[in-house]
Amino acid sequence: MFCPLCRSEFREGFTEYSDCEVALVETFAEASSRSARLWKGDRQSELDRILATLDGAKIPCHYKEIVNANLQMNILGIPIGPQKPTFEYEVWVFRDDLERARLSGRVV
Numbered sequence: 001m002f003c004p005l006c007r008s009e010f011r012e013g014f015t016e017y018s019d020c021e022v023a024l025v026e027t028f029a030e031a032s033s034r035s036a037r038l039w040k041g042d043r044q045s046e047l048d049r050i051l052a053t054l055d056g057a058k059i060p061c062h063y064k065e066i067v068n069a070n071l072q073m074n075i076l077g078i079p080i081g082p083q084k085p086t087f088e089y090e091v092w093v094f095r096d097d098l099e100r101a102r103l104s105g106r107v108v
Contacts, residue, residue, distance in 0.1 A: 002031035006062040036098045039091045047089040057104040064090045
């Protein structure tokens with residue numbers, strides 16, 4: 001059993017995922033075919049705006065936070081490269097809601 005929005009896997013006997021508040025589907029392939037990425041970016045403020053807009057429009061969504069751990073290299077004791085990890089975000093919606101989500105949130 002899989003969540004068609006976030007693609008989380010569940011053992012048999014579960015019928016709904018309480019976090020996403022959606023009915024589960026039988027296969028990962030079916031779950032994958034029912035959701036689509038609406039937005040990907042690195043600005044927290046834009047993520048917050050999109051999530052608030054989708055919530056206001058009653059469009060179910062799921063977001064992922066991706067941490068890009070940038071290891072700092074040292075050459076002769078001199079730090080080279082970024083010191084902080086960077087973050088990226090993805091917002092996923094049901095494929096059937098994709099166009100409505102784009103229009104309501106002005107997301108490209």
